[in-house]
Amino acid sequence: MAELRLRISMSLDGYVAGPNQSVSAPLGEGGEALHEWALALEAWRATHGRDGGEVNASTAVMEGSLEGIGATIMGRRMFGGGPGPWAEPAWEGWWGDEPPFGHPVFVLTHHARPPLVKGSTTFTFVTDGIEAALDAARAAAGGGDVALSGGADVVNQYLAAGLVDELLISVAPVLLGDGERLFANGAGAGTGLEQVEAVEAPGVTHLLYRARR
Amino acid sequence: MAELRLRISMSLDGYVAGPNQSVSAPLGEGGEALHEWALALEAWRATHGRDGGEVNASTAVMEGSLEGIGATIMGRRMFGGGPGPWAEPAWEGWWGDEPPFGHPVFVLTHHARPPLVKGSTTFTFVTDGIEAALDAARAAAGGGDVALSGGADVVNQYLAAGLVDELLISVAPVLLGDGERLFANGAGAGTGLEQVEAVEAPGVTHLLYRARR
Numbered sequence: 342m343a344e345l346r347l348r349i350s351m352s353l354d355g356y357v358a359g360p361n362q363s364v365s366a367p368l369g370e371g372g373e374a375l376h377e378w379a380l381a382l383e384a385w386r387a388t389h390g391r392d393g394g395e396v397n398a399s400t401a402v403m404e405g406s407l408e409g410i411g412a413t414i415m416g417r418r419m420f421g422g423g424p425g426p427w428a429e430p431a432w433e434g435w436w437g438d439e440p441p442f443g444h445p446v447f448v449l450t451h452h453a454r455p456p457l458v459k460g461s462t463t464f465t466f467v468t469d470g471i472e473a474a475l476d477a478a479r480a481a482a483g484g485g486d487v488a489l490s491g492g493a494d495v496v497n498q499y500l501a502a503g504l505v506d507e508l509l510i511s512v513a514p515v516l517l518g519d520g521e522r523l524f525a526n527g528a529g530a531g532t533g534l535e536q537v538e539a540v541e542a543p544g545v546t547h548l549l550y551r552a553r554r
Numbered sequence: 555m556a557e558l559r560l561r562i563s564m565s566l567d568g569y570v571a572g573p574n575q576s577v578s579a580p581l582g583e584g585g586e587a588l589h590e591w592a593l594a595l596e597a598w599r600a601t602h603g604r605d606g607g608e609v610n611a612s613t614a615v616m617e618g619s620l621e622g623i624g625a626t627i628m629g630r631r632m633f634g635g636g637p638g639p640w641a642e643p644a645w646e647g648w649w650g651d652e653p654p655f656g657h658p659v660f661v662l663t664h665h666a667r668p669p670l671v672k673g674s675t676t677f678t679f680v681t682d683g684i685e686a687a688l689d690a691a692r693a694a695a696g697g698g699d700v701a702l703s704g705g706a707d708v709v710n711q712y713l714a715a716g717l718v719d720e721l722l723i724s725v726a727p728v729l730l731g732d733g734e735r736l737f738a739n740g741a742g743a744g745t746g747l748e749q750v751e752a753v754e755a756p757g758v759t760h761l762l763y764r765a766r767r
Contacts, residue, residue: 530731
């Protein structure tokens, strides 16, 4: 069966976003430091319409994390547009007219909304919970795996339910002190982990684990 | 000046001991999983009077963490013997007649007690706080550095005070879900970290950082 593969950047003290997230600071205070390693990569910039960038030890990790992925699940907070019912004109994501996904994306939300087509990416809004979103993503992935992207709340729900098969945690050398915590409230506790690989790269260390079944 | 070098094992979800620590379970429930990588090493076993063990990628990391160390600081909880005033006969540590330190050890406690000599290690009990313990350890280290060992409470106090120069975090592939958290309550937040090295080894990944001054 298609696997659910988490990939997320985390501070050394366990946060995936800083405190006081807002529309103008979607990663929270200091949270952009978690993603500096990615934004420096040519492999990231090319898929986000930007020139330049580096090739380094993170490149193969990023490419590997995309390999075989046929659909993505994210939370409403990561999709953006603020909390509550969708305003008009409805928020269409952070990614412009050609989002970098290029496959079906499922957004977990409490507020129904018709699917949104942007370039080669269709965003489908799922209001009946994480298992329904996973079923829909698996069906849409065309035999590929499903990427789990964030934010912390949605990821922790999947971890607590024991539904995550692979964890790629990119540890940034920063201590945020507060914010959105991965593994909050014991999410994932007791899951047996197999350490697959650790990759040291400029400004980040990538830790790859598989959940034992 | 002699540096203060933290070395500690941490679960992927940020705990350095499990919940419900007691005299019979000094590492808390599940906490022994944090140290399996170390107990498997010949380098660890030889200094703890045990035969056998492995040589692997952790060996050089452990040897490096001991290199140049002239004194150690630990908390009362790591030294052991339960909370509160010292009972009679007073607890003499977990390490038998020849503790593996072989240099002066400073134990932070609220309860005064005369120094304790065990083999080539002298334990000095410090009741006037982390800065006094660091001053004493530096003076006793004979030009060497000072190791900071745990537990979480003492380490977090040093992190919060900005006194830690080097952080060696050995990340075990386990999710404890609860227990004693490193970096709790924002300890160390805002400290600039330089990622020095990441070492993948059997059952653990060692992350080495330096604090920027």
